[in-house]
Amino acid sequence: MQALQPDFYARPVLEVARALIGCTVVRGDVAGVIVETEAYHESEPACHAFVGLTPRTSTLFGPPGIAYVYRSYGIHALLNAVCEPEGVGAAVLIRALEPISGITAMRRRRGRVAERLDELCSGPGKLTQALGVTLADNGGNLARGGVQILAGAGVSEVVHTGPRIGITKAVELPWRFCLAGNEHVSRPRPVPLGAGAAR
């Protein structure tokens, strides 16, 4: 498989968030297929870039195809792919992976030797821990750096959209994308349209 080049990311962030479903994140000998993403754009207040260019957001405003990694809640590192042309602050948050290789190493890094496979990377903080992604990866090139994203084979399955998770602003935007029915997405699972009508 081929690493995605900067031009892949240099387009509307919502397009990229959808297109990244089914692609593969690789770091060293561990890898997983992306099954859940969220889009963030400088035009809406949930995005870190909303406040403008600061030391923290400089990566977001930089060229596309770069990793934006930041610390969340003082504990977790969260992995994003910077999108849109340089000068526009936008990124796709990688929220969940389906592990495909290096699963033993993932469990070892997670400190949970017997953790269920569908719990191993089912959250943005969990997958960075499993892959060994740290703040040192911030600013790395996703086409040739330590963390890379490879092109997917093309996703034929349904991708659900829904509201983003864990934010307090712009909660109404349906900018979360999940591979339908996949067991490795984070909670809460998106509700398929038309389901749960009866009560």
Place this chain on the structure above:
DNA sequence: CATGGGATTGACT
């Protein structure tokens, strides 16, 4: 320089 708030997770009631 002091403060406050998270794009979360896991443990516990």
Place this chain on the structure above:
DNA sequence: GTCAATCCCATGC
């Protein structure tokens, strides 16, 4: 269901 852990950094004095 509730809640603490923990640190970067934006903001305000």
